[in-house]
Amino acid sequence: MKLQIKKLKFLTGRPVCMIHAKTAKKMSLHVGNRVVITNKNHRKIISIVDTVTGIINPHEIAVSEEIIEMLSLKNKEIVDVEITEHPRSISFIKKKLKGGRLSKEEIFEIIEDIAENALTEIEVAFFISAVYAKDMTLEETKNLIKAMVENGNKIKLKGKVVDKHSIGGVAGNRTTPIIVSICACTGLIMPKTSSRAITSAAGTADVIETIARVEFSIEEIKKIIRKTNACMVWGGALGLAPVDDKIIRIERIINIDSRPQLLASILSKKISVGSKYILIDIPCGKSAKVSKHQAEHLRKKFLKLGKIFGLKIAVILTDGSEPIGNGIGPILEIKDIFKVLKRSKDAPRDLEEKSLILSGELLELAGKAKKSKGIKLAREILESGKAFEKFKQIIKAQHGHLDGLPRANFSLEIKSKRKAKIIHIDNHLINKIARFAGCPEDKTAGIYLHKKKGDIVEKRGDIMTIYAASEEKLKQAKNLYNNLKKKVIEFSR
DSSP: OEEEEOOOOOOOSSOEEEEEHHHHHHTTOOTTOEEEEEOTTOOEEEEEEEEESSSSOTTEEEEOHHHHHHHTOOTTOEEEEEEOOOOTHHHHHHHHHTTOOOOHHHHHHHHHHHHTTOSOHHHHHHHHHHHHHHOOOHHHHHHHHHHHHHTSOOOOOSSOBEEEEEOOOSSBOOOHHHHHHHHHTTTOBEEEEEOOOSSSSOOHHHHHTTTSOOOOOHHHHHHHHHHHSEEEEEGGGTTSSHHHHHHHHHHHHHTOOOHHHHHHHHHHHHHHTTOOEEEEEEEESTTSSBOHHHHHHHHHHHHHHHHHTTOEEEEEEEEOSSOBSSEESHHHHHHHHHHHHTTOTTOOHHHHHHHHHHHHHHHHHTTSSOTTOHHHHHHHHHHTTHHHHHHHHHHHHTTOOSSOOOOOSEEEEEEOSSOEEEEEEOHHHHHHHHHHTTTTTSTTOEEEESOOTTOEEOTTOEEEEEEESSHHHHHHHHHHHHHHHHHHEEEOO
């Protein structure tokens, strides 16, 4: 059926069209069905259907900005709209839900359909759930990585390209900007493409965004790297393994992070930027994302996949039982980073030491330091001020500056009712409270921990401060803390 474009300017994050209810009835279309929209130049896109009345006329179709851009559509342009069948990949997802093994061809078709928006968000959620519940073999995971890499752009860089990734789950833990700054000082090339937060209060991209741009084209990134040896950008804007970003967006909604998808997400991005030397940080322990046993299992998978793809991978298991650093939330975490790089007396020592350990491992892996000498070199670079100068150079190249950080409008001091020793701080619950306060969307929101595990808190002494951009968000975070306070922070009896 031929329909006329009516521009309404709406964003959905995916191709969506609105068709008049009368027209939909004629075409036997229902909400959630798929149609193929073809422009005058015979370019096509698959779109999800929504039906409306009153907004458009029966001879019109309204399409999301994503479709307008992809097909270069103009207002009142005539397009062909045809119903399309359910993709075959749905049957492959059902197969996985039943515990079956997927072939290379089946995985590639699923990933291609996700890339082309042929699968709805619900269907992608079922795929994520199937992989989470039924797991994947090493062969399936290998093919998942290959499919993700092949359905995206790639960056080719000169020099020794290195990267680091943490599987997350630890509140704070903002080691990446420090590691990037140290390693770039040695001449290593570090194109750090980071994600935004999935379940935590902030991802590296959320944090760097408080002081610099994080969305660039591939050519712009190459220019930044030529100037500084490194970058710290959001991977979702580059088209590197773009299916991964679509999956992550849905993982965030359903709060599921499957192990095969985690492996594929990390390695597909690293392969796409040409990294050959990769350090994987797996925090484990009480309230971390994974247990020690699960961490060992992941470690073996990473090393096996590294051999398959010709990568030099080192995997380090770190203590993920409690938050790293004092700040949790974008602005609060960048302040911690500043303190470490500027050698401030009140810099969080746990953040500094972990950053040095990981930097040392990466320097040794890439051959910039001899065995067991990496941490010494990393410390020399940090203490000399070179790392901070490199950090400033990278931020400047990304059109940023270090001045004028905003402050939250509202805050709440959490005080101790008695003198006691802190024996545990729960990562998951701290992140949850910070998200209730507005993280990561509200950059100023978050939690500042005045005390850490092992510290003595005096009666009516400060334990932490909750920050929020609105009174309502602060109230929500406060109520959550009050409901969970016995579990959030454990004290000695």
